[in-house]
Amino acid sequence: xxxxxxxxxxxxxxxxKIFEELSSDLYQFLYYKFGSANYPEDLVQxxxxxxxxxxxxxxxxxxxxxxxxIANNQMLNTLxxxxxxxxYEKGNRPNNYTVENPEFILEEKEYLDKLQxxxxxLPEDQRVTFLLNRVEKKKHKEIAEMLGISRxxxxxxxxxxxxxxxxxxGELK
Amino acid sequence: MNKDELIKKxxxxxxxxxxLKAFKETxxxxxxxKIDKHLGHFKASDYDTDNEKSKLKSSVNQQRSTFLSLxxxxxxxxxxxxxxxxxFYFLTPSDNIRTISSSNLSEFYLPDSSYLKLNTGSIISxxxxxxxxxxxxxxDGEVYFKVRSGSTFSVETTHGxxxxxxxxxxxKSRDGFFExxxxxxxxxxxxxxxxxxxxKGELVQIIDNKISESTIDEAQPSWLNGKSSFKSTPLKLVxxxxxxxxxxxxxxxxxxxxxxxxxxxxxxxxxxxxxxxxIPMNLSYEIEEGQVILSGDSNH
Numbered sequence: 370x371x372x373x374x375x376x377x378x379x380x381x382x383x384x385x386k387i388f389e390e391l392s393s394d395l396y397q398f399l400y401y402k403f404g405s406a407n408y409p410e411d412l413v414q415x416x417x418x419x420x421x422x423x424x425x426x427x428x429x430x431x432x433x434x435x436x437x438x439i440a441n442n443q444m445l446n447t448l449x450x451x452x453x454x455x456x457y458e459k460g461n462r463p464n465n466y467t468v469e470n471p472e473f474i475l476e477e478k479e480y481l482d483k484l485q486x487x488x489x490x491l492p493e494d495q496r497v498t499f500l501l502n503r504v505e506k507k508k509h510k511e512i513a514e515m516l517g518i519s520r521x522x523x524x525x526x527x528x529x530x531x532x533x534x535x536x537x538x539g540e541l542k
Numbered sequence: 543m544n545k546d547e548l549i550k551k552x553x554x555x556x557x558x559x560x561x562l563k564a565f566k567e568t569x570x571x572x573x574x575x576k577i578d579k580h581l582g583h584f585k586a587s588d589y590d591t592d593n594e595k596s597k598l599k600s601s602v603n604q605q606r607s608t609f610l611s612l613x614x615x616x617x618x619x620x621x622x623x624x625x626x627x628x629x630f631y632f633l634t635p636s637d638n639i640r641t642i643s644s645s646n647l648s649e650f651y652l653p654d655s656s657y658l659k660l661n662t663g664s665i666i667s668x669x670x671x672x673x674x675x676x677x678x679x680x681x682d683g684e685v686y687f688k689v690r691s692g693s694t695f696s697v698e699t700t701h702g703x704x705x706x707x708x709x710x711x712x713x714k715s716r717d718g719f720f721e722x723x724x725x726x727x728x729x730x731x732x733x734x735x736x737x738x739x740x741x742k743g744e745l746v747q748i749i750d751n752k753i754s755e756s757t758i759d760e761a762q763p764s765w766l767n768g769k770s771s772f773k774s775t776p777l778k779l780v781x782x783x784x785x786x787x788x789x790x791x792x793x794x795x796x797x798x799x800x801x802x803x804x805x806x807x808x809x810x811x812x813x814x815x816x817x818x819x820x821i822p823m824n825l826s827y828e829i830e831e832g833q834v835i836l837s838g839d840s841n842h
Binding site: 381389392393396405411413414415417418421455456481502504508509524527528534539 | 546549582638639
């Protein structure tokens, strides 16, 4: 039997299917790792263009690690890499919004500022793992697969990240 | 179970109901819960997979078209290469495309320090590594250019190619609408049906394949100053631009879509902007649940 060519990345529909499957994970990874000031959307685009150019050399099973590695290296090798900044949304209020007094608003702002600094100060790997879990609600197993690390490592990173954040925003001390 | 174990298990979502209940009584939990509740504010902005997919498609196609638009002498050689192995093309290195979308960057400088400013809903792409050989960008949307003098600078759009030496000009390329305005120096516009040179203060429009020329007095496009201006433009295109600028939907009822509109609207006052279109065009409008309902006189 002839080897089938169905799963070749050089086929546009295979390539686009991989994009649909992986692009938003890759985007989240880059966003939480490097912040919005480093244009995570563009990095995703560049990584996929590189995948396309190398479609003959990369099997579909290897596409994920290829994309994550390429995008990560691309960023690390960019000379003008900007400081990671993760802004919080200011205007976003829940539906049950009630009129708040100024003191409460001020406290809330101070708390968010502290939290922002704490998150930004985390080592990149811990930050990605932590936010993928707490914000994107990804399970340990999913994160381990996404980043190519063990579940044990995920657990360790989450715990250290939480400990650091608690120390930095801790109000009782 | 000690404190650390409890927190680890909570992070892994592995606490039993009783354990969870006990954990919720602790001071640790109150502190962590507060952090957890606030983390939602840091969620990554939404990733628009469909939009990004079409950007990717156009990048990939651009690579094909740069390849195919080589001078004809090279085309023969090129076709030989295609026959002798597609791999060569796919593996051609350095075709590193940079794509800039107005959603993340509104103005920037190209490698030769030519200046670009992007209006809402516009995308520009170019090849940074080839920049020294060819100054060429692909455009979808509306962009104001200030080009450093030097070799030919070209802007490719679906409506044709605009090429210049060093000058300031505005290109607007939307569905069914193309407009180029020259603010300094000279600009050449080429497509299948037109090949003309514009001087300072001249403007060419192509609407549904009809070409018209006129002149302007402004020194730079009005949208740079927070206004959109139109000259004899079909109302439906004006409304499209309006929707794009205010990111709002317009429900049009009995609207004379083909009627021509000349005038402008501001970008920072929805009500005033609507008035400036509705009043001269004899329309009435309402703003309801985040959309605009615009209606014409049904008796006509």
